Amino acid sequence: MTQMQRLESLGLFDARVPRYTSYPTAPVFSTDTGSPFQTEQLSNLDPAQPVSVYVHIPFCERLCWFCACRTQGTKTLSPVESYLETLEAELALIRSILPRGLRMGRLHWGGGTPTILPPQMIHRLAQAVKSVIPPSEDWEFSVEIDPTMVDRDKIAALAAEGMNRASIGIQDFDPLVQASIGRIQPFDVTRDCVNDLREAGVNSLNTDLVYGLPHQTEARLIDTVDKVRILAPDRIALFGYAHVPWMSKRQKLIDETALPDERARYRLAETAASLFSESGFTPIGIDHFARPADELCQAAWSGRLRRNFQGYTADHCPVLIGLGASSISRLPGGYVQNAPATAAYTQRIDAGKLAGSRGHVFSPEDLLRARAIEMLMCDMTLNIPALEAEFGPPAAGLAPIHRQIANRFGAFVDLGDNALSIRRSGRPLTRIIASAYDAYSEAGAHYSQAS
Ligand SMILES: C[S@@+](CC[C@H](N)C(=O)[O-])C[C@H]1O[C@@H](n2cnc3c(N)ncnc32)[C@H](O)[C@@H]1O
Numbered sequence: 341m342t343q344m345q346r347l348e349s350l351g352l353f354d355a356r357v358p359r360y361t362s363y364p365t366a367p368v369f370s371t372d373t374g375s376p377f378q379t380e381q382l383s384n385l386d387p388a389q390p391v392s393v394y395v396h397i398p399f400c401e402r403l404c405w406f407c408a409c410r411t412q413g414t415k416t417l418s419p420v421e422s423y424l425e426t427l428e429a430e431l432a433l434i435r436s437i438l439p440r441g442l443r444m445g446r447l448h449w450g451g452g453t454p455t456i457l458p459p460q461m462i463h464r465l466a467q468a469v470k471s472v473i474p475p476s477e478d479w480e481f482s483v484e485i486d487p488t489m490v491d492r493d494k495i496a497a498l499a500a501e502g503m504n505r506a507s508i509g510i511q512d513f514d515p516l517v518q519a520s521i522g523r524i525q526p527f528d529v530t531r532d533c534v535n536d537l538r539e540a541g542v543n544s545l546n547t548d549l550v551y552g553l554p555h556q557t558e559a560r561l562i563d564t565v566d567k568v569r570i571l572a573p574d575r576i577a578l579f580g581y582a583h584v585p586w587m588s589k590r591q592k593l594i595d596e597t598a599l600p601d602e603r604a605r606y607r608l609a610e611t612a613a614s615l616f617s618e619s620g621f622t623p624i625g626i627d628h629f630a631r632p633a634d635e636l637c638q639a640a641w642s643g644r645l646r647r648n649f650q651g652y653t654a655d656h657c658p659v660l661i662g663l664g665a666s667s668i669s670r671l672p673g674g675y676v677q678n679a680p681a682t683a684a685y686t687q688r689i690d691a692g693k694l695a696g697s698r699g700h701v702f703s704p705e706d707l708l709r710a711r712a713i714e715m716l717m718c719d720m721t722l723n724i725p726a727l728e729a730e731f732g733p734p735a736a737g738l739a740p741i742h743r744q745i746a747n748r749f750g751a752f753v754d755l756g757d758n759a760l761s762i763r764r765s766g767r768p769l770t771r772i773i774a775s776a777y778d779a780y781s782e783a784g785a786h787y788s789q790a791s
């Protein structure tokens with residue numbers, strides 16, 4: 341049996357499992373937990389602990405067919421302007437609730453396309469956030485950048501507000517692949533954007549790539565990887581294309597007959613991963629690569645890597661405050677998601693309430709399982725003594741799951757007294773292995789494939 345056949349026999353191509361950017365995952369959230377819980381939790385935050393802040397900008401000038409992010413198309417800035425006013429109103433509500441003295445350790449703007457904001461709106465939004473939660477001395481500010489929707493003035497405005505990390509959307513550089521996902525993005529435009537960011541002093545750059553796209557072949561992906569190497573990013577995210585047209589209607593424009601099959605997807609991911617390793621990038625978690633000097637790599641080597649809604653991070657702020665439509669907050673007692681549709685979000689804020697519409701209150705068992713899943717997704721190793729030190733005797737309750745995994749995944753894992761480790765060869769199975777610790781895995785959600 342080949343390696344691929346062994347992985348296949350363990351369900352790699354059939355499993356539909358979450359990416360575990362949270363545990364429990366968003367489909368488990370219920371409308372029982374909403375703005376009253378959000379208000380109570382925010383008002384009781386410990387001001388001595390800096391928080392992370394996420395701002396969602398749900399607008400794009402173009403709507404790429406492959407995209408599963410929560411966003412809407414607009415050709416004018418008028419809905420963006422109204423949305424900015426609502427964000428300011430949300431921040432004013434939060435100001436009246438938060439304890440005095442709270443600081444912001446990290447700020448991330450995602451979307452959608454945050455770089456749809458013109459410079460004066462960039463300054464307005466950044467100032468609004470900072471006036472409510474002032475940055476700590478060593479704060480970090482990262483922004484998702486669409487190279488076709490940014491210019492030097494926007495980059496200068498973001499840098500002036502403190503942006504020191506940028507995440508650049510690429511996906512694939514091949515013209516046929518780009519045409520088949522409705523996203524035309526010439527290499528020169530991306531290279532100029534990278535140069536402009538570096539000139540503005542933004543020295544930590546991530547690039548997003550996607551494998552499994554229509555018409556993607558190994559030769560085309562190798563060419564994309566070569567071009568990415570010219571850009572010399574510090575980090576690379578290599579996501580498997582999640583084809584979920586029942587959730588993301590615009591994916592109905594994707595020609596399904598041109599999608600690579602599961603085996604081809606697996607080979608695409610392996611090819612790109614080995615090229616990145618040859619170029620000096622270290623694999624991080626299930627889908628990232630980072631240069632040794634990069635903070636993500638340092639965090640991975642020292643066991644400080646974490647996973648949150650933005651993916652892998654070295655961020656250690658325990659609380660994440662999500663602002664804007666659909667944003668999820670991670671509060672000490674649980675998760676709360678703002679109303680997902682922009683109209684519903686605006687209505688709630690206009691009514692003078694926080695916008696939380698669904699969420700989940702953590703049980704002690706949730707926190708234990710969340711940490712076990714996070715360890716596997718980040719370190720590929722579940723450190724049993726560390727879990728026992730943090731959670732006490734209940735951690736021993738997971739022992740039958742460790743054994744079931746060892747029995748089922750045999751040569752792909754190692755189980756000792758101190759750890760359950762996923763071997764290099766078993767990395768593609770990580771999401772499936774992590775899902776064994778998910779007590780809600782029968783909740784009926786319809787996820788993308790695991791490979
Ligand atoms: C909010 S988007 C990117 C920001 C910016 N709007 C852009 O297009 O450059 C974040 C990333 O999610 C990833 N993504 C979106 N839809 C996806 C899908 N269906 N499967 C896998 N990754 C996806 C893409 O890599 C994308 O760059």
Ligand code: SF4
Binds near residue numbers: 402407408453
């Ligand atoms: S990939 Fe970026 S630009 Fe394209 S639709 Fe998604 S969020 Fe918008």
